[in-house]
Amino acid sequence: MATDPMTPTTGRTRLATTGARRATEAALMGGAGGDRLTGLIFQALLLLGLSVALLMLAALLIWSLVEGAPRLGLELLTNGPSTVRPSEAGFRTAILGTLLVVGGVVAVIVPVGVGAAIYLEEYANKERWWNRLIELNIQNLAGVPSIVFGILGLAFIVRGPLSLGFVAAAGSLTLALLVLPTVIIAAREALRAVPPSIRDGSLALGATRWQTIWRQTLPAALPGVLTGVILSIARATGEAAPLLLVGAVTFVTFNPSFFEGGYSVLPVQIFNYSSRPKEEFRVLAMAGVIVMLGLVLLLNSFAVWLRGRFERAW
């Protein structure tokens, strides 16, 4: 080979030309047959894995619809709970309780969550250790199990310093602390996406920092912030574990109020009905699942649509 005048002699060029020759040969001759088969098998396996997840979701939704359909009706929303007569039981008090609790959650997370996000993005000096501690805390809190928030609520909000007792306000506060990291992270992403030129222009025209945030940055970031809030509402609507610890007592026949008395929420009521031995209670529980799934899926889809519709490319 060294005697052939056309063959390159330096190692690097020899390597390059051999590689180029092989690649061209492979492209022109369609590649080895074995390669294509393994490629197809691999792609089939990937699709199989993906379809397991999608099929399970479909199975869950269809099964819930089939199981709960017999009891779907307006009396679900107007009847109170019953321990002995499943045909007359409904979810009225639970739905009212959910509305109260989730309303309280929104009232807390919007000012506090968006406020914390504004502080971290607009005011905080990232070099300082206390601001980094705040960021680290938020990331950690996002991963804490929901039942630990229930323990926090039991120790601090129901008993302990706040001593609110087993009331809907305690449930609201507990859930608000649970979803707060989600809202803060979503709001921060939204604020970060607003280009600095908007802020600089406003400041240059003489606005104060807060005027800039309130009139320019926050309205520009509003879709992202709203998406975070709606996703948190959807999450709070479906949470049962922390509320079990904070007194979402499952048998309330009176309409709940915010600061007094017992309360119940939809997921906990479903859980309670499902653990009763009578078959009719199970069907009732599944009807409740349909209502809850419908609500949660509606909220989630709305949030996703909102994010897609108002996404601005600056």
Added chain:
Amino acid sequence: MTSIDSVASSARPKFPGRSLEASSPRWGEKAIFVFLALCGLLSVAVTTAIVISLLIPTIDFFRQVSFEAFFLDTVWAPRQATGRFGVWPIVVGTLNVVFWALLVAIPVGLASAIYLSEYASPRARRTIKPVLEVLAGVPTVAIGLFAFFAMTPAAAALLPFLDWSSLWSVGVAGVAVGLMTVPLVASISDDAMRAVPAALREGGYGLGANKLKVSMRIVFPAAVSGIVASIVLAGSRAVGETMVVLIAAGRTPALTIDPTKSVQTMTAYIAGTATGDIPTGTLDYNTIFAVGTLLFVATLTLNMFAIRLVRRFREVYE
């Protein structure tokens, strides 16, 4: 020196009747800053509150129960007259759930992620990603009921050679938890793989590799820290899951690895006990907090590990 100073001071422009300072002390701005800073500090306050609310009853608990009895005994029966406080049965229950959950979540989640990032068309991506997000948003009560009423009978029908005499099955509960965490694994791994620069892929294609080789030998190893982070986060989520295991895995602690048996996880113990009427300050009450501390420490460690991994893969390519 003085001559330079006098030149400098005489060169500074003097505006008649106006200083460049702000015209008012802007108390409103300062008050708003204090409010926003307090909102930010709330997260630190919440973490501190969690730690305090867990630690004080736990210390109380360990004054009455020795460390050996908690960590070395193998029977968990705190409500009985001669209480046994060995925590291993409920820890093993949690580990069982995590094992089955990861056994499902890793292949399904990674397959979805590789398909979405390497093989799917942009339109397929736009349709499939929101559907996975829907799966992530399903309330855990619904998944628990599905696991207990639909999946367990189906598993009993598909695998009749196993012993299905128990109504509750930790294997089925674990698989349900795994399916629940698939969107988590899929979306973080997908982000990690998409963060790999296109130049690496194109270099692979240019050298004649096919899609399989590029995906598994170039993109996957480059994104491995993000992928491992997603698996660790899924494990942490499985450790902390309450409703699915409460409904589908049962409430009897058992030191077993048989997937068809009922076990009690740490979370199910806390949820099952704290809903009863236990007076504050008793030993039974304190067991809730002792188990809760163990749970909190476990998930905190897993999460911090995962956060560090995610930070590493985000820094390398940005």
